[in-house]
Amino acid sequence: MWHPLSGRAAAAVRMESEKPAPRAADAPLNADDDDAQRSTDAPLGAPHVAPGPLSADDLAQFVRDGYCLLPGAFPRDVAFDCRDALWRRVGDLGIAADDPATWSLAPKGRLGLQDVFRESDLGAPWAECWSDRLRAALDQLCGAGRWVDDDALGCGWWVVTFPGVANAPWGAEGSWHVDGHGYAHRVDSREIGVLPIFLFSDVAARGGGTALAPGSHRAVAELLWRAGAEGVPGPRLSALAREALGAEALAGDAVVETRGRAGDVMLTHPFLLHARSKNLRDVDAAAVRFMCHPAVRLAAPMRVADDGGAPSPVEPRARRASRPRARRRRAADAAPAPRPARRRERDAAAARAGPWPPGWS
Numbered sequence: 001m002w003h004p005l006s007g008r009a010a011a012a013v014r015m016e017s018e019k020p021a022p023r024a025a026d027a028p029l030n031a032d033d034d035d036a037q038r039s040t041d042a043p044l045g046a047p048h049v050a051p052g053p054l055s056a057d058d059l060a061q062f063v064r065d066g067y068c069l070l071p072g073a074f075p076r077d078v079a080f081d082c083r084d085a086l087w088r089r090v091g092d093l094g095i096a097a098d099d100p101a102t103w104s105l106a107p108k109g110r111l112g113l114q115d116v117f118r119e120s121d122l123g124a125p126w127a128e129c130w131s132d133r134l135r136a137a138l139d140q141l142c143g144a145g146r147w148v149d150d151d152a153l154g155c156g157w158w159v160v161t162f163p164g165v166a167n168a169p170w171g172a173e174g175s176w177h178v179d180g181h182g183y184a185h186r187v188d189s190r191e192i193g194v195l196p197i198f199l200f201s202d203v204a205a206r207g208g209g210t211a212l213a214p215g216s217h218r219a220v221a222e223l224l225w226r227a228g229a230e231g232v233p234g235p236r237l238s239a240l241a242r243e244a245l246g247a248e249a250l251a252g253d254a255v256v257e258t259r260g261r262a263g264d265v266m267l268t269h270p271f272l273l274h275a276r277s278k279n280l281r282d283v284d285a286a287a288v289r290f291m292c293h294p295a296v297r298l299a300a301p302m303r304v305a306d307d308g309g310a311p312s313p314v315e316p317r318a319r320r321a322s323r324p325r326a327r328r329r330r331a332a333d334a335a336p337a338p339r340p341a342r343r344r345e346r347d348a349a350a351a352r353a354g355p356w357p358p359g360w361s
C-alpha cells in the first residue's frame with residue numbers, strides 16, 4: 001500500500017496563522033437585522049438532538065462552554081498507528097522518537113506539518129479516525145445531514161509539541177485565535193461548523209494540550225452579530241475577541257487544557273478561542289504531543305433561532321428584543337437632541353463599545 005508518509009520532501013513547517021482557509025462556502029444569510037436587537041447571552045435552550053454518544057450533559061457543556069470531550073472517538077490502536085506514521089514523517093527532518101537530542105531540531109519545541117491525509121487518497125489508519133462514533137457525535141452537534149461528510153474530510157495540520165523546552169508555569173504559548181484566517185467570518189458562516197481536536201497521543205495535565213477559553217464562543221458570536229453581513233476577517237476577529245474578553249479570561253484558572261487519551265476527540269465550537277500551550281512533561285517519547293485540528297464544514301449556513309426556535313448545539317443563540325423596546329429605541333433615535341450633547345453621547349457610547357472597526361454599530 002502506498003504510504004502517505006514515505007518519501008516526502010522536507011517537512012513544511014507552518015504555524016496556525018498560515019493554515020489555509022477551509023473551502024469557501026456560499027454567501028451566508030444577512031445577519032444584520034436593524035429591526036432586532038440580538039444577544040447571544042440568552043438562557044441555554046434545549047435543542048432537539050439525535051441520540052448518540054454525547055450525553056445531555058456533554059451537549060449542555062458544548063452550548064455553555066464551547067467544547068466537550070468525546071472519549072474513544074476512534075480506536076486507540078488507530079491513533080497509535082497514526083502516531084507511528086507521524087514519527088516516520090518527522091524522521092524526514094532528522095527527528096527521532098528514541099533520540100531526544102534531535103528534538104531540538106523542532107524550532108521552539110514544536111512542529112506544524114501541513115500534510116492532510118484524506119479519506120479519498122488514504123486507507124487505514126487515517127480513514128478510521130472518522131469513525132461512526134465520531135460521525136454520530138457530529139450529527140448530534142450540527143444536525144444529521146447538516147455537516148459535510150464527503151471525501152474531503154481528512155486528518156491534518158499536525159501540531160507536534162515536544163517536552164523539555166518550555167518553562168513553567170503552564171499556560172497558553174501561541175496566540176489565542178479562532179481558526180479560519182482566510183475568510184470573513186459571519187455569525188452564520190458555514191466554513192467551519194465544528195473544530196474537532198484529535199488526540200494521537202495521551203495528553204496529560206501540562207502536557208501541551210490545546211488551551212481553550214470556555215465560553216469565548218459566545219463573545220465571538222456577539223462580535224459577529226455586530227459585524228453583520230460584512231463579516232470580520234479571521235485575524236481581526238481573533239484580535240477583537242482577545243480585546244473583548246480581556247487578559248484575565250485567557251490566563252490562569254480561566255483556561256482549560258485539552259486532555260485525554262489517544263483516540264479521544266475534543267469537539268470545539270468554531271467560535272471558541274484556543275491556543276497552543278506549553279508541554280511541561282518529562283522528556284519522554286510518550287509525552288510528545290500529536291494532535292490535529294481539521295475543520296468540519298456545514299452543509300448550510302448556521303441557522304439562528306429566535307424565541308421558540310430549536311437550533312442545533314453549534315448554532316448561535318439569539319434573542320430578539322421585544323418590539324416595544326425596539327420601537328422605543330427608534331423613537332429615541334428620532335427625537336431631536338442638541339448637537340453637542342448627541343456628539344458627547346456618541347463618543348461615550350463608542351468608548352464603551354470598544355475598538356470596533358469603522359462602520360460597526
Ligand SMILES: O=C(O)CCC(=O)C(=O)O
Pocket residue numbers: 016157159179208209210211274275276277291293
Ligand atoms: O497546537 C495546538 O494545540 C493549537 C493549534 C492550533 O490552534 C491550530 O492549529 O489552529
